[in-house]
Amino acid sequence: MATNESSGPANVDISKINVGQGEGYDKKCIFCKVANNEMGTELLHVDEEVSCFRDIKPGAPHHYLVVPTRHVGNCKSLSKEHVSLVEKMVEIGMEILQKNSVLDLSDVRFGFHWPPFCSVSHLHLHVLAPASQMGFMSRLFYRPNSYWFVTADQLIQQLNSKGETN
Numbered sequence: 233m234a235t236n237e238s239s240g241p242a243n244v245d246i247s248k249i250n251v252g253q254g255e256g257y258d259k260k261c262i263f264c265k266v267a268n269n270e271m272g273t274e275l276l277h278v279d280e281e282v283s284c285f286r287d288i289k290p291g292a293p294h295h296y297l298v299v300p301t302r303h304v305g306n307c308k309s310l311s312k313e314h315v316s317l318v319e320k321m322v323e324i325g326m327e328i329l330q331k332n333s334v335l336d337l338s339d340v341r342f343g344f345h346w347p348p349f350c351s352v353s354h355l356h357l358h359v360l361a362p363a364s365q366m367g368f369m370s371r372l373f374y375r376p377n378s379y380w381f382v383t384a385d386q387l388i389q390q391l392n393s394k395g396e397t398n
């Protein structure tokens with residue numbers, strides 16, 4: 233007997249995971265395909281949690297994208313429990329820079345485009361270096377404290393405070 237439950241204000245399900253090729257894979261998502269090695273894109277790093285590859289439109293001499301290997305939506309859909317994931321993404325970004333001989337880790341830009349300014353809904357951390365060599369348009373496009381780009385530090389702060397107030 234199928235009774236119609238009147239669904240109360242349940243917890244918001246942030247992970248609308250499409251089950252395509254396993255959990256956390258969205259077959260319509262380009263970054264899912266890249267992380268799943270279907271696009272012929274060179275993966276500079278891949279593990280269960282995080283993958284990294286080059287941005288096809290580099291905004292600086294070094295421009296990498298670090299993404300969760302599973303589809304977790306954009307930065308607006310994150311909650312406090314994703315802080316460790318974001319921190320891991322930053323960590324891998326730092327590692328990739330070092331592997332590619334970027335020595336000055338203070339002259340870098342790490343951040344996320346804020347919806348609706350994301351072209352891809354799959355969470356992706358932009359890692360750019362050296363920040364001082366970014367062109368005019370890139371400075372604008374990846375501008376910290378703008379309403380379209382949030383730095384990794386800011387996002388982590390936001391996520392942490394989310395948990396405390398709610």
Ligand SMILES: [Zn+2]
Binds near residue numbers: 263354
């Ligand atoms: Zn995806």
Ligand SMILES: [Zn+2]
Binds near residue numbers: 344345349351356358
């Ligand atoms: Zn972006």
